[in-house]
Amino acid sequence: MTLRLEVPTDFGFTEEHALLRGETRRFLAERLPIAELRRQVDAGVRLDRGLWKEIAQLGWVGLVLPERFGGAGLGWLHLEVLMEEMGRRLVPGPFLGSLLAGIAIERGADDAQRERWLPAIASGETIASLALVEPGGAFEGDAVAATADPVEGGYVLRGRKNHVVGGADAGLLVAAFREPAGRTSLFAVDLPCAGVSVEDEVSIDPTRPTARIAFDGVRVGREARLAGDGAAALADTLVRGAAALAAEQVGGAESVLQITRQYAIDRKQFDRPIGFFQAVKHPIVDMMCGIELARSLACGAASALDAGTPSAEVHARMAKSLAGDVYAQAVRKGVQLHGGYGFTWDCDVHLYFRRALWSRPMPGDAIHHRRRLGEVLFDDAGGRV
Amino acid sequence: MARPEEETESRENAEFRRQVRAWIQGNKPADPGFKLPQSFLEVESERQFVFLRDWQRKVYEAGYLGLDWPAEYGGHSDPHKRQRIVSQELNRAGAPFMVNVIGMQWAGPTILAYGTEEQKKKYLKNILSGEDIWCQGFSEPGAGSDLAGLQATATPDGEGWVVTGHKVWTTLAHFAKWMILLARTDQAAHKYAGISYFLFPMDAPGVTVQPLVKMTGEGGFNQVIFDKAPMPKSALLGQLGQGWQIAMTTLTFERGAAEGTGGGSATPTAESVRAVATLAKRMRRDGRAAAEDPVIRDRLAQLWIEEEALRLTGQRARVAGLNMDDRPLATRLMNKLVYSELGQRMTEFACEVLGPDGALWLGDPSAPDKAEWPRAYMNSFGVTIGGGTSEVQRNIIGERVLGLPKTK
Numbered sequence: 117m118t119l120r121l122e123v124p125t126d127f128g129f130t131e132e133h134a135l136l137r138g139e140t141r142r143f144l145a146e147r148l149p150i151a152e153l154r155r156q157v158d159a160g161v162r163l164d165r166g167l168w169k170e171i172a173q174l175g176w177v178g179l180v181l182p183e184r185f186g187g188a189g190l191g192w193l194h195l196e197v198l199m200e201e202m203g204r205r206l207v208p209g210p211f212l213g214s215l216l217a218g219i220a221i222e223r224g225a226d227d228a229q230r231e232r233w234l235p236a237i238a239s240g241e242t243i244a245s246l247a248l249v250e251p252g253g254a255f256e257g258d259a260v261a262a263t264a265d266p267v268e269g270g271y272v273l274r275g276r277k278n279h280v281v282g283g284a285d286a287g288l289l290v291a292a293f294r295e296p297a298g299r300t301s302l303f304a305v306d307l308p309c310a311g312v313s314v315e316d317e318v319s320i321d322p323t324r325p326t327a328r329i330a331f332d333g334v335r336v337g338r339e340a341r342l343a344g345d346g347a348a349a350l351a352d353t354l355v356r357g358a359a360a361l362a363a364e365q366v367g368g369a370e371s372v373l374q375i376t377r378q379y380a381i382d383r384k385q386f387d388r389p390i391g392f393f394q395a396v397k398h399p400i401v402d403m404m405c406g407i408e409l410a411r412s413l414a415c416g417a418a419s420a421l422d423a424g425t426p427s428a429e430v431h432a433r434m435a436k437s438l439a440g441d442v443y444a445q446a447v448r449k450g451v452q453l454h455g456g457y458g459f460t461w462d463c464d465v466h467l468y469f470r471r472a473l474w475s476r477p478m479p480g481d482a483i484h485h486r487r488r489l490g491e492v493l494f495d496d497a498g499g500r501v
Numbered sequence: 502m503a504r505p506e507e508e509t510e511s512r513e514n515a516e517f518r519r520q521v522r523a524w525i526q527g528n529k530p531a532d533p534g535f536k537l538p539q540s541f542l543e544v545e546s547e548r549q550f551v552f553l554r555d556w557q558r559k560v561y562e563a564g565y566l567g568l569d570w571p572a573e574y575g576g577h578s579d580p581h582k583r584q585r586i587v588s589q590e591l592n593r594a595g596a597p598f599m600v601n602v603i604g605m606q607w608a609g610p611t612i613l614a615y616g617t618e619e620q621k622k623k624y625l626k627n628i629l630s631g632e633d634i635w636c637q638g639f640s641e642p643g644a645g646s647d648l649a650g651l652q653a654t655a656t657p658d659g660e661g662w663v664v665t666g667h668k669v670w671t672t673l674a675h676f677a678k679w680m681i682l683l684a685r686t687d688q689a690a691h692k693y694a695g696i697s698y699f700l701f702p703m704d705a706p707g708v709t710v711q712p713l714v715k716m717t718g719e720g721g722f723n724q725v726i727f728d729k730a731p732m733p734k735s736a737l738l739g740q741l742g743q744g745w746q747i748a749m750t751t752l753t754f755e756r757g758a759a760e761g762t763g764g765g766s767a768t769p770t771a772e773s774v775r776a777v778a779t780l781a782k783r784m785r786r787d788g789r790a791a792a793e794d795p796v797i798r799d800r801l802a803q804l805w806i807e808e809e810a811l812r813l814t815g816q817r818a819r820v821a822g823l824n825m826d827d828r829p830l831a832t833r834l835m836n837k838l839v840y841s842e843l844g845q846r847m848t849e850f851a852c853e854v855l856g857p858d859g860a861l862w863l864g865d866p867s868a869p870d871k872a873e874w875p876r877a878y879m880n881s882f883g884v885t886i887g888g889g890t891s892e893v894q895r896n897i898i899g900e901r902v903l904g905l906p907k908t909k
Contacts (some may be wrong), residue, residue, distance in 0.1 A: 123813060123816065125510060125816065125819075125820075126820050126823075127816075127817065127820055127823050129820050129822045129823045130822075131822075133822060133823075134822045377903050377904075377905065380905060381904070381905065381906065388906065389905075389906045391899070391905035391906050392905075392906040392907075392908065394892070394895070394896065394908060397895065397896065397899040397905050397908070398892070398895040398899070400899060400903060400905065401895040401898045401899045401903065402895075404831060404835070404898065404902070404903060405835045405838065405839055405898075408814055408831055408832055408835060409807065409810035409811065409814055409839070410810065411817075411825070412810050412811075412813035412814040412816075412817045412832075413806070413809065413810050413813060415813070415817060415823055416809075416813045430809075431809075434805075434806045434809055434810065437803075437806055438806050438807070438810055483799065486798075486799050486802035486803060486806070487795075487798070487799070487802070489802040489805060489806065490798035490799065490801065490802040493774070493775075493778050493798075493801065493802060493805055494778060494781075494782070494792050494798060
């Protein structure tokens with residue numbers, strides 16, 4: 117059997133995508149120069165409400181949400197472009213949480229629930245987050261340990277979720293819980309809520325504040341349970357989240373490449389710019405090649421999602437796997453090639469280093485995704501191997 | 502999870518692909534019963550050569566080569582850019598490669614770009630049909646990565662030129678009728694400005710072709726010694742002293758930076774992860790299929806990711822906006838570097854999958870797949886070294902794409 121699919125020849129790329137890239141790049145260059153980012157990091161700013169409002173007004177939070185629920189109704193390749201540009205600038209705050217929570221509700225809810233939550237998420241009025249990772253690191257649907265026990269009029273939720281992006285500023289949490297029959301369901305919980313405790317984590321990446329959340333016997337109404345198939349909605353959301361994070365990683369690695377390239381031109385030793393020496397030049401080239409390869413997978417995953425072709429999951433897992441590794445390689449070489457300066461707080465590379473370490477395992481590191489890809493390569497009955 | 506397979510394409514192209522696939526199925530030559538070369542780098546014997554040349558002629562006569570070349574020079578002026586489809590299907594079917602690769606992918610496009618009308622009429626059709634085999638006289642014993650240091654000379658002599666010098670790594674020289682030749686025509690000029698580009702007749706007197714033996718123990722490439730070998734005035738391509746510029750064009754084609762033209766591909770890379778995955782299902786390791794070993798699976802999944810990333814990068818390079826106009830050359834210039842190194846890692850990994858039986862060599866009856874994997878691994882160095890080493894590729898990308906200070 118031959119599986120015919122795939123990424124449309126032109127990736128579905130249009131002038132609109134180029135426009136979004138240009139606008140995003142211009143806005144962030146002006147609004148978030150590295151000095152401003154550093155000011156926020158040094159001041160320990162968890163949420164820049166002004167920036168959040170501007171981002172929401174630009175339509176970024178609801179970029180891929182349907183227009184009838186307040187979103188911009190754009191596609192996944194648009195999101196790829198946006199995430200790449202945001203990754204370049206290390207945009208701080210709860211954006212990723214709201215993005216994924218919105219996607220999860222869109223995939224898993226009925227129209228009444230979508231109407232209830234999505235417009236407020238898209239407008240930025242409600243900061244939301246997808247609480248994904250459980251103690252022990254599990255996040256895929258079949259591994260969810262948190263429980264939802266049915267009671268009169270609703271459910272009681274118990275469990276813990278860690279590394280919840282923007283959790284301390286969130287007014288709405290979406291999370292997966294297992295029902296007694298074994299099925300995984302998604303619940304949306306408005307905060308504050310009795311029984312839900314939220315504790316700031318010390319994130320390795322100060323531009324990505326996170327929280328650990330405990331659900332200790334939380335009573336919620338029936339309407340808190342998203343009406344659709346929770347396992348399927350979570351799986352859909354994870355594919356889209358992996359594609360989006362891969363794009364962000366590509367953008368971050370691209371900035372490290374630019375910073376390192378400039379340093380190799382400006383910095384002189386032995387009477388020459390260090391970029392003259394092949395021991396410096398060649399790793400920078402390898403960085404670039406890795407970025408271009410990962411970018412192709414991120415665009416491919418987004419394009420497959422837009423085209424509705426079934427290869428999207430393969431491409432998204434490939435993209436997240438390679439982009440995570442490429443970002444890690446970029447920051448490793450980025451620090452090293454800056455020499456002694458690279459080891460200092462003053463050198464910007466460590467900001468990206470932190471984001472790379474944060475995003476590599478979430479949601480799912482390269483080892484995890486390669487294991488799942490290996491199943492397709494070796495075991496898929498429909499495949500040719 | 503569904504597996505990536507191929508780009509979605511127009512109905513017309515999909516129909517064309519079906520036609521090509523059916524034609525190849527019906528016409529692909531049977532196993533000749535003797536060892537075939539893995540690539541054009543190692544055509545040793547006359548019977549190998551004749552087998553491959555006949556196959557190329559058959560594909561050409563079926564109308565599947567030169568689709569993208571002008572009809573007046575033996576091509577088809579195909580507006581649909583379908584040559585890629587033919588190349589993909591030839592690879593997919595495991596059909597023999599096109600033996601005149603140097604003609605079709607290097608010499609031909611260069612002649613199309615710089616040749617006179619007379620030169621185009623004279624050479625191009627016979628390149629496609631395989632009638633005239635081409636070889637390349639660029640490298641010399643003292644001029645490899647630093648190609649512009651070449652010392653072969655072409656001196657005016659009566660109505661034409663005489664060539665004296667020494668070229669190496671000359672693939673197919675023992676079967677070639679023509680050579681694209683770089684020779685110095687002005688000793689006083691600057692290193693680059695003194696070089697000219699010629700279309701040299703290999704049957705000229707004063708030409709000696711001597712075989713070189715590769716690390717696999719096989720032949721297929723040569724050194725060529727010129728002792729006052731004559732060529733006519735019309736052998737010059739482009740202007741006198743323009744050789745370096747034209748050579749860079751040829752190398753761009755050779756490295757696949759431009760879309761492969763004419764048809765066929767120089768190196769079989771398609772589907773190679775699947776070939777290694779199939780191998781891992783057959784080979785045993787610790788009492789079970791190697792494909793069940795989690796480390797083997799992890800490493801092969803990594804190679805699959807990179808192979809698919811490279812395939813999509815090739816696709817993306819053809820979409821202007823997605824090529825990220827910040828550095829439009831990147832996705833094209835990195836192609837040769839990435840595919841040659843990926844192919845090398847792939848074949849090296851396949852040798853690991855073989856386990857202890859990977860220690861057997863060509864000719865041993867128990868060697869898995871007749872020792873094609875270690876042979877392919879050794880041959881992969883022809884690709885990471887030929888056409889500009891990986892190290893030189895990194896210099897070129899670093900300097901031309903990233904603007905880093907020049908090494909030379």
